[in-house]
Amino acid sequence: MTRHSYDYGVIGNCAYTAHIHKDTNIAWMCWPKFDSSFIFGKMLDTEKGGNFCISPSEGIKRTHQYYIENTNILCTEITSASGSYRVTDFAPRFFQQDRYYKPLMLIRKIERLDGSPNLVVRCKPKGNYGELDPEPSFGSNHIRFLGLDSAVRLTTNISLTHILDEQSFVLNETKYMVLTWGPPLEAALEETSESFLIKTTKYWQGWIKSANIVNFYQRNAIRSALILKIHQYEDTGAIVAATTTSLPESPGSTRNWDYRFCWMRDTYYTLNAFNNIGHFEESEKYFHYILNTTSEENDRYQPLYGIDGRKKLVEEELPLQGYLDNQPVRIGNDAYTHIQNDVYGQVLVSLLPLFNDMRIIFDERYNTPELIFKTLKMIEKTFDEKDAGLWEFRNLAQHHCYTYLFHWAGSSAAIKIARTLKDKKIGELATKLKARSTEMIEKCYVPKKKAYAQAVGVDRMDASNLQLILMNYLPGQTQAAKDHLKAMEKELHAGDGLFYRYLHEDDFGKPESTFLICAFWYVEALACVGRIDEAQSYFQKLNEYSNHLGLLSEDVNAKDGSMWGNFPQAYSHVGLLNAASRISRKLDKPDFID
Template sequence: MNRHTYDFGVIGNCAFTAHIHKNTNIVWMCWPRFDSSFIFGSLIDEEKGGEFSVIPCEPNASFNQYYIENTNVLCTEVEAADGKFLVTDFAPRFYQNDRYYKPLMMVRKIEPIQGNPRVKVECEPRGDYGKIVPEQSQGSNHIRFLGLDGHVRLTTNIPLTYVMEDEAFVLNETKYLVFTSGPPLEAPLVATVEAFLSRTVNYWRTWVKSTSIYEFHQSQVIRSMLALKIHQYEDTGAIVAATTTSLPEAPGTGRNWDYRFCWMRDTYYTLTAFNSIGHFEELEKYFQYILNTSATHKGRLQPLYGISESSNVIEEILPLKGYMGNGPVRTGNDAYTHIQNDVYGQVLVSLLPLYTDRRFIGKERSDSLKLVYQALEMIENTMEEPDAGLWEFRNLAQKHCYTYLFHWAGSAAAVKIAEHNGDPVMGAKAQKLMEKSARKIEECYVPAKKGYAQAIGVERMDASTLQLIMMNYFQGDMKRANDHLVALEKELKGKGGLFYRYKHVDDFGTPETTFLICAFWYVEALACVGRLDEAIKTFENTIGYANHVGLLSEDVSETDGSMWGNFPQAYSHVGLLNAANRIGRKLDRPSFL
């Protein structure tokens, strides 16, 4: 049985990302923001999605795609009967004039390597999710695409007639393509692109060197760091779950969601990942996004928010075919309307570093105190309220164990904040809520299974309760932790350590694929209970589900290892980083021992 994989690399500069297929076509790219319409979108509709490719004229060409080491610069080698050439794709990013230069600029460098290959460049952008087919207008050294927002143009040293009329030409010298929105490239083409490429490579390598990581599987850790970094919309600090929409969790299931938004439920894991690699700048930007969003939306918090206040998260279905014919294609995500009460604990745990990490200044601490009280108030008010839970059930409200875990953890964080701030009133309130939350967690215990169920009053297991082990709810009681882990393994563990979120019927039937971050949670849980050899083996098996350039999907089929779900999934890479860090800490010892 053939394994389905996503045969794309992804580039980005914290303003936009582009998915580039091994055949050189840019199959997904949204402009001017992550949550904008695609400008190239054949990933979800080959007819309406447009194209931007460098195609060899000879048939039966072979393709080899890889990243320049320790960068987000992607190379695709193309070899055909008449020769070989290299396409280097990147989104410029480097430090300039006391700020990061990250333009809406997609750059392609095409170099002949061997022979005299004949190639054809096709550049056919689209607007408004395929509704707009722009008119092409020829300039002196560029093509304007009229009808698209933002003055979109392609600047190149390839004869414009060849590009506009889809004609082949002999590649006997290096050619450059600069696709821009907004201010065009007015500087010398060749010198500018070469300088931008060199500076972008240097930026990424310097960024990697500034991280702090263990020796454990450094190559995959570095790739995950780089992937996570370009999922941050730097302007606001938001980190999206993925930059794609509607890639199915499993074919034919209708589980197709828009993930181009920021989930409050995942703040703890993402901040932990940035902290684990020692990257304060990204952590601070993301923290500021959380603080601003939470302060703006007083009272009940949404499970997810857009990358800015103006983001449209209302769910709609578009008249597009879908990935491999799998509809529907959705924009927006109705989960923003759900009740997910774990978000308040997530916010409190996320605020804790303000008080324990001296890199934050006093003003940032004082600005957050009102939010701490608001979150505690919401925990108290929602203690008896069923919710949609972590997995956002659309037609199932329960009193979820995971929600109570974050009530407990958030209250525990507030106790520490109160101690630091000398606030006995806050401390007493938080302690009371922490104890009440623990009693609710215990109501989820199933004696026959020696484990904690998904929710009060049910016996089915849920992978989210792995967090009971990882967040030290058991307070060092290894027997209870091990018993709970065994109970989860019996019901939810798949081949090689893959893990199902749950196995009961939900709004769309019974889940068919495993959720990759759950496998990394399982790795962490194994390490926590002292089963380190199993943790290492499971980690090494799980990273084997990456694609050809080391990127991870949201879901994996236990049956054949196929990749499904939105891609790359930022939180799968977050899971990898946190699992690798957990194992690395356990293995940390002098190198001569």
């Protein structure tokens, strides 16, 4: 059985990302924001998606794709009958004039490696999700694409005629292509491209050098950290779950969702990963996003918001072919209308390091007791509600154990914040809510299984309850934690460390794929209860479910190891990074240093 893999590398600069196939085609790129229409979208429609590729006229013999070490700069080497060449793709990002320079600019450098490669360049951007074909127009050394929401220009030293007519040419010198949205490149093409490449390389390698990344599977952890970083939309501080939409959780499942938004829940886990590696800038930026997004919310918080703080994320279906003909193709996400009450605790726990970690100089923390108290009051107000849970059930409302766990964790965080703020009112309310949350969690306990079920009144297991161990509600050294873990793995472990979220039928039937974040939670839980050899062994196997660059999808088919779901999934890379940190802390010496 052939394993399905996402054969793409991803570049980005915290303003946009691009998915680049092993054949050099940019198969997915949204401009000007993560949640805008694609400008290149062949991933979802081979006809309407447009393309931007640099192909040998005789066809590809071999391809090799890799990142420049410790960067988000991607190299794709192509071998054909006439010769070989390298395409280096990157989104410029570096510190300049007291701020980060991160333009809507894609730079492609094409170098001859051997022979006399005969190439064809195709550049056909699209607008309005494939419905708009911009008109190409000659400039002096550039092509303008007219009709999009802003000026799009391709500046290059390749013959414009060859590009527009898709004529082949011999690559006998280094070529550059700079695609811009808005302000065009006005400086010298070669000098600027090379300067930006050097500066961007130094930025990413410096960012990694300043991170506290453990030695355990360090190379994998570094790649996860780099990928997570470009999931933050730096302009507002929002962190997206993924930069793609409608990649199916399993073929034909119709579980095709748009993940280009900021989930409060996902962000908690992502910030936890950044805190583990000693990077706090992302937390500070997210704090401002939270303040701006929730300032006018007085009744409840949504589970997710747009990266610009937008509340309405109306779900629509588009007339597109879909990834490998999997429909529907959706934009927007109806989950914004859901009641998911774990969100309040996640906001509080996400903000805790800003108030409790004295390494962070953060003056604003002393001026925000209103946000903390308001969030606690929302827990109190919604405490008895049934909700959709973290898996966002559309037709099943319950008193979820996971929701009350985050009421407990959020209240615990608020108690610590209250000490920092010296705010008695916050401390008293948080203490009361923590006790109430404990009572509800205990109502989920199933004596015959010695474990905590998905919700009050049911006995089915749910992988989210691994968090009872990871968040120290059930301390790992206790028998209660060990019993709970055994019950969980008995029902949900798919083998080789893979883990199902749950196995009961939901609105779309019975889940077919395992969920990678749950697998990494399982590995963490094994480490917590002292089963460290199993944790290491399964961690090693889970890394084998990545693609050729170490990038992880959302889901894995347990039968053949196929990658499915949106890609790359921030959740999955968070899981890897946090599991590596957890295992490393449990080991006296790291045994598996690659």
